Amino acid sequence: MRIRRVMALAVATALATTACSTGGGSDSEGATDGTINLAQGTDPAHMITTDATETVSSSVLRMMYDGLFSYSNTGDLVPVLAEAVPTSTDNIHWTIKVKQGTKFQNGEAVDANAFVRAWNYGAYGPHAQGGASFFSRIKGYDDVKATEDPDGDGPNKAPDPKAKELSGLKATDASTISVELTAPFAGFPTMLGYTVFWPMADECMQKIDACKEKPIGNGPFALKEWQHDIALTIERWDAYQGNKPAYKTIKWRIFPDGAPTWTDFEANQLDIDAPPTEQYQDAKAKYGERMLEVKSPSLSYIGLPLYDPTFAKKEIRQALSLAIDRDLLNQALYQGRYTPADSFAPPGIIFGATAGTCAYCKLDVAKAKELLAKAGGWPAGKKLQLWINTAASGANEKWVKAVGDQIKQNLGIEYEYHLEEWNKILQLTQDHKIDGPFRMGWSPDYNYVENYLVPIYGGGAKVTRTGYESEAFTKAVAEADAAPNLQDSVAKYQAAERILGEDMPGIPVFFSKSATVYSDRFDPASVVVNPVMGAIDLRLVKLK
CATH class of the missing domain: 3.40.190.10 (Periplasmic binding protein-like II)
Known part of the structure; x- marks a missing residue:
């Protein structure tokens, strides 16, 4: 794998x-x-x-x-x-x-x-x-x-x-x-x-x-x-x-x-660092031009284990995404600094990326409940298991738990979470041994929209961390690959991205904006x- x-x-x-x-x-x-x-x-x-x-x-x-x-x-x-x-x-x-x-x-x-x-x-x-x-x-x-x-x-x-x-x-x-x-x-x-x-x-x-x-x-x-x-x-x-x-x-x-x-940065023991979210405003006032705020290509998303029968129906996955209020999370946790994601690749940064490819990346509780019912409802007595890697200041834990709270409030699904060291999360997802949504992040290998699609969701069920495989997605990617030049390939990759936006093997949440102080x-x-x-x-x- x-x-x-x-x-x-x-x-x-x-x-x-x-x-x-x-x-x-x-x-x-x-x-x-x-x-x-x-x-x-x-x-x-x-x-x-x-x-x-x-x-x-x-x-x-x-x-x-x-x-x-x-x-x-x-x-x-x-x-x-x-x-x-x-x-x-x-x-x-x-x-x-x-x-x-x-x-x-x-x-x-x-x-x-x-x-x-x-x-x-x-x-x-x-x-x-x-x-x-x-x-x-x-x-x-x-x-x-x-x-x-x-x-x-x-x-x-x-x-x-x-x-x-x-x-x-x-x-x-x-x-x-x-x-x-x-x-x-x-x-x-x-x-x-x-x-x-x-x-x-x-x-x-x-x-x-x-x-x-x-x-x-x-x-x-x-x-x-x-x-x-x-x-x-x-x-x-x-x-x-x-x-x-x-x-x-x-x-x-x-x-x-x-x-x-x-604290080590403020004690002059480090030369570059990112302030914790709760200290962002203070750091901005204190360091002025030495704080660099730049739109980042980094995506925070939630992977879903499609190999687990609970998540096999796309309506379940769509419902979970529709139950998340990304705008509220952005304001409450990040003072509005991040960009709520409505696509799988960051528009305006990565070549070929465009907004709006994810139809289920906005809050719609009524639609979420309708889709959940269509899928037969959430299994009785089953808690949603959220897997989170540890991070500085508990940043990942905060936003993933906030997502869990919104899903609980909007869909009535109870949850519990598991904190694990990053390398263990990588191994568990690689081996398909995680039984619920897992926090993931992605930063680009190269400047091309394909890099947010194929490496994460392509290659078949045995290869992807989510266990995702789609004949339509594979075909769309093949057509994009075969385009005569980069410009012609973009529209076809965007079509492939819209297939992901319907299947929802993962849930895009934020595109980051880095706040780095030097x-x-x-x-x-x-x-x-x-x-x-x-x-x-x-x-x-x-x-x-």
Whole structure:
């Protein structure tokens, strides 16, 4: 079963980093030996790029690796180690040219083979990489993934696959990657800025367990020290051939189980943080222009376990969504800062996203009761089980419990909730062992509406965390994939999104607006927020 990129904690979202300042160039002017102190809500789960599909891991690795592309502050694909954005005459065959002359931190060349070996490693089923599904469009994926599941623990526990390498992936020479997809996909280039498409050193391949503890990157920082569940420190790599950061060190302190971090920021022990909701107004007044408020692409939603008979009928799922007053929650919990979601992807931020694709994402108690009755009513005596991951200041617990209260008030359904550590929630949902709605978050892997649809709800019932599978949705996605260009694909993806809006395998609730405060140690002119990633670009920051 594939692990999808999901958003762990509000603090992780605020501290996620972008990589739009990489590429060729000289040292940053005025480089210093200063340290930036940050927080993470949990220990990174994975340090191999093809496995780093959640926010915490990828935010750390993003500072240690350069890929083929990154995303600009306007959401455009920007070449980093690629010569140019690839083009194709049929959207099946793609040629990617790799810049020559850059190296890994162990001295190995970063060439076409470095990318090919990484992608093959990530796709190979027995390696059980969380990002394996992102290679599924490349020809030969079905032969390298594990296809049987005799013990019911997921396809990665199956016998060895037919092949070890993707047949549609080749390094034709040191500077050329040739990719053949199984079907047309106009959006393929947009994916290539994502973590799982970064390169891998051969030494890392040969010593994978050692690399899990100390990655061999090719970016501006190298791992210095990792004290699990305590702290992680990276240090500027002075042999980096791109634009070097204007400071030497980043240290992340690990705050397990969602421990609060704001008091540490106010004590000048952290340089970036997001104020708790209840202190938002005070923080805004106190910090003024040092509080950055930016519409975020991060979605908070509730996943529904369609594999549980209670949630098998779409009318049940529709009724639950119609019983939620998103506007009231937004005002009561977030002072109106968030955007109540009426779609599955954030309009105005992500390319191709549009408002109003979810017909059941508004309060309508009468309709909710009608649909609940049509489904045969809620099972007598059964409580709604809500699953929530712990988070700083109990933020997730507050809004999910508020949703439970509204469902109880509007539909008469009693509920109880379960608090679990984030990585356990990921495992339980992956294994289909959760018996009720579960809190989820999503931040984009790449700037394309498809990324909010297929990774979360595509691939079939065995793959999705919700157990969702729809022939109509699969067909609509296939038609969108086959469109001749990105612009033509958008309308078809929106049609696929409207199918989700009818089936309701998940309940969109909010699109976030980040409120991030930065230290007075930062040069304000150097603080840039990437709206697609919803985060400060740490590669650009300069200390006073």
